[in-house]
Amino acid sequence: MNAKTSSTATLNERAQTALNDNFLRNAVKFTTERLRTNKVSATDELGNWEEWREQGRQIRLHTIAHLDYYLSLFVNNVRALGGHVHFASDAKEAIEITMNIVKEKHTRSVVKSKSMLSEEVHINQVFEQHGIEVVETDLGEYIIQLAGETPSHIIIPAIHKNKEQVAELFSNVAGKRLPADTAVLAGFARSKLREKFLEADIGMTGCNFAIAETGSIALFSNEGNARMVSTVPKTQITFMGMERIIPSLEDLEVMATLLPRAATGQKLTVYMSLINGPRRSDDSDGPEELHVVIIDNGRSKQLGDPEFQEVLNCIRCGACLNACPVYRHVGGHAYGWVYSGPIGAVLTPLLHEDKELANASSLCGACYEACPVKIPLHDMFVYQRRRNVEEALTKKAEQLGMKAFKFISSNHRLFHRILRISQLGQKPFVKGGVITAKIGPLKGWNTYRYAPKLAQHSFRDTWKALDTELQFELQEMGPEMKDRLADILKKRGDTHESQ
Template identity: 60%
Template sequence: MTQLRQGGHATTVINRAENAMQDEFLRTAVRFTTDRLRNKKQAVTETFGQWEAWRKRGEAIRAHTIANLDAYLGSFIDKLETLGVHVHLAQDAPEAMRAVRKIVQDKNAKKIVKSKSMVTEEIHLNHHLEADGIQIVETDLGEYIIQLAHETPSHIIIPAIHKNRAQIRDLFEAAGATNLSTETSALTAFARQKLREEFLSADIGITGCNFGIAETGSLVLFTNEGNADMVMNLPQTHIVVMGMERILPSLSDLEVMAHLLPKSATGQNVITYMSMITGQRRALDHDGAKEMHVVILDNGRSKQLGDPQFQAILHCIRCGACLNVCPVYRQIGGHAYGSVYPGPIGAVLSPLLAGGEEYSDLPYASSLCGACYEACPVRIPLHDMLVHQRQRQVASGHGKPLERMAFNGYRQMFAKPGRYHFALRMARTFQGPLVKDGKIRAKIGPLAGWTASRDFPSVAKKSFRDLWPTLQQGGDSHRQN
């Protein structure tokens, strides 16, 4: 895999990556699951037909929406407020948490049930509410598993990708199960029974949002377990936390995303549950929350608007397809990234949202193979963005002094042919102790990371330029004959 640079935050990233590389079960589980998701996606998109045309439609919808986000977001908010929904605009994570905390305090809530949401992971919602003494229960099976393990998601779509059934059985037994087998049916039966009790006794339900429809003020969630419907409808208060970019102009645009998202995420032709709610419970409704709050989070997103290099990162629909094809993610899993958002999308998005040096090395956790772009259902050029991120890191001075010195020397050497030839002669003369079987094997400095996973050919006894006169003579002789 591409080596992550040393220094600052990167030291912990490297340690996590190295630990992941030593965890054979983790690597096997991640490869198995990502292979399965990728193959299912390929099969369903081939059957569906005209996949590239659908990708272009998705790209056009997201590009148009983000280019006009102020207008569509304003329309969405107006519709919500007309429906009686309480809207909270949060500039950053602390402001979003203050809004959620106030609702919880006003309702004197003690227990919250929650459906899967990456944006709530981004603001560390569970951690803050638990610190306040609030019981918060994840109801997506994968999220429930990692909550019991006190871990963060390892994959955007499949958070417990790194756990096997025996580990899950142990977690469930610690949560109250007895004599539980490792059969999938037994594990899910325990989780189902346990979570039903939580649904019925919760004061507040919290969900994320896949899409908000500007035309109608509707909120749309895609799930495979139906738990989000319980979270939205059983508690008396429903809180939605969403990124400001999660907007679609109209219901007709939702049709496109209803094809792109499940096919790209899990290889499903259609999602199991596509739940749409438009406002809180009305007088004649038989179920639904009596009060709804929508927290719309910026947290660095607006900084990408108008940026020709990075505005398209806001097109992302959080399908996770880029993770399933990334050769780096497939080797180290999600936790090695040290960010809520792993894989190629995380390597671009996390430094943009956080700013500064935090996550500054994630753009280097990539082979730049472009597989992420080919997999992305809305054609985000993540490989180009990774290069732009690296350029920004260097320009902002986040590179190491030794690295800058090395590249300055490289530039000076290639600036003059004489310097280049002299450097080659010196390398040819002094490389001897480092060469074995025609390859440089020594683990010295930067060479250690390079030669750990690649062949580093030694400098040839004669360069192509040295050989060219002889080759040219041979060619002339051949033509004369």
């Protein structure tokens, strides 16, 4: 695991590593801007985007509010189709269930389509520890698997890699030097992965959406690999987050309209597959066995929480990452876990206990505006910061600083005196109208920008001067002007009496 992905480093250390990586920053900026532009074009062409967003939000709100009912309906329908359903309360149980299936099938190799949940439970590392070959078949996931890294983006895992870096990784696998040519590299990956599809004993997939009324599993992909993973191997294991459910196929139509447009600006993903149980006698392909592992891993703790339950509405489109000014500067590895961007900064403290990520936001609200199901992530950052304060998780210096501010600001005379002292005390540090010194709490801020100086006259002083001037002008007015002023104020409905 490299420095970028190390979860032992602090948020500031990870961010600093990313900020010093010019290629990373340029690559992330270029790709996220392109995705945002594509999204705007696709949503404008669709029309009534806000109505679609609200419809998506209502579907997710309804589903999560009745999650027990829809999960029960889905499970019954999967079993009626001949599938097996397992429940895992946490990552440990998910691994145990999976390994039992793997051992029963005497598995030597596993192929996987893209699944953030499998990253969450670190199933690949477990396979490797047991001598089982595991291969990611999504091109981006395959690249970062070879690099020994975690995804840098929910939709585009290898957003931080260029052709030269990919060529080096693929050359190590090929045993010969491959050119940094996109067509050549894609061709190599295609031929290599085809071998793995044919050899694999088990195929593993994630789950974009589970349809309760039919027991179906919906997979969205642009490369066709998910379809290969779910049809060629004899056994299929699907990892499903307990919240990844929707009531009906009609609701899937809404989600299939929202997700690709929000994620990449596509009208529809290239491949959308519906899996309805294992292969039947008249089917030409498909697995002989289907195992669906429904995983909690901390999700149920958000049910009934008025501040965080809506985070379960997420459809994993990545739109909030593309809109977030923090993500666009530091990329995904600075977040330290599987999920990055605004959704990661909210989910990670809830599922993984990394509470400092609540500070990885400017609270600008761009994530809410981008979200196709209108999750108020910017509000959730505030809720988490408040909880951090209540649990005394903030730095001691910050706690003391806020107590001092409370004491000073609650006494207007003391506040005014401190303000005057500060206006005088800042003079040695002011250059060109700004404070450039990198000292104390200004050290981090002034590394990348300058702090504005305190105004020579405070608002209180300015208001007092204006009030004095107004009183003087009123005294100089004649009776006629005062009467006219009174009439004007009366017509405006002003309750204040004229002088």
